Amino acid sequence: MEAQKILVEYLKQHGEITLxxxxxxxxxxxxxxxxxLEYFDSIKLTKRIDNVRILYKGE
Structure with a gap:
């Protein structure tokens, strides 16, 4: 999925992303x-913290 690839690459470089x-x-x-982004949150690819999202690492 291209949208996922774009998101993951950006997060690996910058650490967080806004809508x-x-x-x-x-x-x-x-x-x-x-x-x-809400879909990626639901499958635990990303985690929303206030107004930014980060890669989900589990807890």
Missing amino acids: GIYRDLLKTSRKYAMSI
Whole structure:
């Protein structure tokens, strides 16, 4: 999945990402980007902390 690859590569370089940055990376709408990020949260690829997301490492 290209959206996942873009997200993981960005997080490995920067450590965290905001919805706005992810929207810009995908060149899509805020609504669509939020849906994708929420999906990645639900499968524990990412974890939301306030307004940023990080790679999920388990607890």
